[in-house]
Amino acid sequence: MTNTVPALAIQGVTKTYFDGTETLSILRGIDLTVNAGEMLAIIGASGSGKSTLLHIMGLLDQPTTGSIKVDGQEASSLSENQRSRLRNEKLGFVYQFHHLLPEFSALDNVAMPLIMRRVSYAEARAKAEVVLGKVGLAQRVLHRPGELSGGERQRVALARALVANPVLVLADEPTGNLDTETAENMFTLLKEVNCEFNTAFIIVTHDPKLAALADRQLVMEKGQLR
Numbered sequence: 590m591t592n593t594v595p596a597l598a599i600q601g602v603t604k605t606y607f608d609g610t611e612t613l614s615i616l617r618g619i620d621l622t623v624n625a626g627e628m629l630a631i632i633g634a635s636g637s638g639k640s641t642l643l644h645i646m647g648l649l650d651q652p653t654t655g656s657i658k659v660d661g662q663e664a665s666s667l668s669e670n671q672r673s674r675l676r677n678e679k680l681g682f683v684y685q686f687h688h689l690l691p692e693f694s695a696l697d698n699v700a701m702p703l704i705m706r707r708v709s710y711a712e713a714r715a716k717a718e719v720v721l722g723k724v725g726l727a728q729r730v731l732h733r734p735g736e737l738s739g740g741e742r743q744r745v746a747l748a749r750a751l752v753a754n755p756v757l758v759l760a761d762e763p764t765g766n767l768d769t770e771t772a773e774n775m776f777t778l779l780k781e782v783n784c785e786f787n788t789a790f791i792i793v794t795h796d797p798k799l800a801a802l803a804d805r806q807l808v809m810e811k812g813q814l815r
């Protein structure tokens with residue numbers, strides 16, 4: 590059965606900061622629904638508010654006003670602990686820089702989110718191995734991040750984001766640090782994963798060519814999505 594609950598639904602989201610003398614309106618009323626399994630790209634000029642929105646959608650920051658539902662669950666009224674739990678259960682993250690732990694193998698890096706959720710070490714590693722195979726790194730599971738190429742490191746980071754079966758992966762410039770060909774391969778992989786696992790993706794990118802590969806593109810302009 591297809592999941593009809595949107596992966597993410599936000600309404601009337603604003604974010605303002607007071608810089609000591611004036612109030613800065615960074616997000617000016619964002620309404621956005623991302624369906625289960627949908628792949629959305631967000632592009633926009635530097636400083637337009639993309640990262641601010643991504644942090645709010647990732648439940649890492651609170652909006653000034655507005656509602657955020659993740660997989661049907663309203664997040665804005667939750668306590669800090671409840672929000673963390675919702676984030677851990679439903680969301681995955683990929684960043685421009687991989688943020689992998691250098692001392693650990695690819696396998697242990699990918700297993701980490703499960704271990705932190707008290708899954709047994711054996712089960713976490715078995716699951717991590719399957720997901721690393723899906724991103725084409727079956728032959729690299731015991732390599733540490735320093736022994737992998739930039740593209741391979743981003744694939745490990747993707748595997749880590751996927752290992753706990755999130756409904757939505759938020760990716761902030763996931764190809765920003767890669768050369769053109771590796772970036773295209775990474776984006777193709779994101780699409781394959783999106784189709785195979787039915788995981789929704791929201792991808793912030795500066796690259797309109799990559800954005801065009803997503804199901805839908807929106808532009809952030811001065812704190813509004815168009």
Ligand SMILES: Nc1ncnc2c1ncn2[C@@H]1O[C@H](COP(=O)(O)OP(=O)(O)OP(=O)(O)O)[C@@H](O)[C@H]1O
Nearest residue numbers: 606608613615633634635636637638639640641642
């Ligand atoms: N904590 C904060 N206090 C005050 N202003 C902030 C704060 N965080 C972000 N801003 C401002 O909000 C605006 C939007 O920043 P944001 O990082 O969301 O932009 P962006 O679109 O992601 O830019 P880039 O593409 O360069 O990463 C910027 O003008 C920034 O200076």
